[in-house]
Amino acid sequence: MTKPREHWEDVYRTKADTDVSWYETRPKVSTDLIAATGLGLNSRIVDVGGGASHLVDALIAVGFAHVTVLDLSAAALTIARARLPADAAVDWIAGDVRDWVPDTLYDIWHDRAAFHFLTTPDEREAYRSVLCKALRPGGYAIIGTFAPDGPERCSGLPVSRHDATSLMAVFGQYFRLVKSLRHDHKTPGGAVQRFHFGLLQRS
Ligand SMILES: C[S@@+](CC[C@H](N)C(=O)[O-])C[C@H]1O[C@@H](n2cnc3c(N)ncnc32)[C@H](O)[C@@H]1O
Known part of the structure; x- marks a missing residue:
């Protein structure tokens, strides 16, 4: 990670969650890809770098019973948590994904626009190692990043842009590619950001 936790705490403390460039009212690509796994409402899902995303709201609304949101920013989690009913079945984890020691096996790992902040092979290797420990064999990883023709920076930080390759x-050593798609995200400011999403299955 090129910038410390303070960068993200500052973002979520100073901007409305609906004003950040990555905000989306309905995380449709994410929910469609989660549906594409064919897994049911008892699946364990973790949203990695979930921030203040409304994905957790959508998952709780349809009845997913085991949802975890992990993010570097505790402020982001506080924003998301405040929107949900107090008894919502969500585990909130503030921390760096690369240091995370999962205490259960997940069926689905979702990441929209966190992995792309890992700009060196060592950072990506650390992420992959945690992902492989967190996901059960046969489980799914959904990884959304800026596409090769997407922006070079996100939240002012440099990113690595990705496609299926x-x-x-x-x-690839541990996953097979199930689906690869491109998505144009319209920011609250009206700009278009080109994303790539991969749906991967753990071998
Ligand atoms: C561009 S935002 C995307 C947030 C959310 N996934 C969404 O789609 O609305 C990136 C998020 O990744 C989080 N993040 C960045 N690096 C991280 C890391 N190493 N571990 C955990 N979270 C991280 C940030 O705090 C931020 O909330």
């Missing part, structure tokens, strides 16, 4: 260069 570069994702599989990182994860």
Whole structure:
């Protein structure tokens, strides 16, 4: 990670969650890809780098019973948590994904726009190692990043842009590619950001 936790705490403390460039009212690509796994509502899902995303709201609304949101920023988790009913079945984890020691096996790992902040092979290797420990054999990873023709920076930080080939260069030893798609995200400011999403299955 090129910048410390303070960068993200500052973002979520100073900007409305609906004003950040990555905000989306309905995380449709993510929910469609989660549906594409064919796994049911008892699946264990972790949203890695979930921030203040509304994905957790959508998952709880349809009845997913085991949802975890992990993010570097405790402020982001506080924003998301405040929107949900107090008894919502969500585990909130503040920390760096690369230091995370999961205490259960997950069926689905979702990451929209966190992995792309890992700009060196060592950082990506650390991420892959945690992912492989967290996901059960046969489980699914959904990884959304800026596409090769997407922006070079996100939240002012440099990113690594990906497509199916570069994702599989990182994860291919342990995953098969189920689906690869491109998505144009419209930011609250009206700009278009080109994303790539990969749906991968753990061998
Ligand atoms: C561009 S935002 C995307 C947030 C959310 N996934 C969404 O789609 O709305 C990136 C998020 O990744 C988190 N993040 C960045 N690096 C991280 C790391 N190493 N471990 C955990 N979270 C991280 C940030 O705090 C931030 O919330």
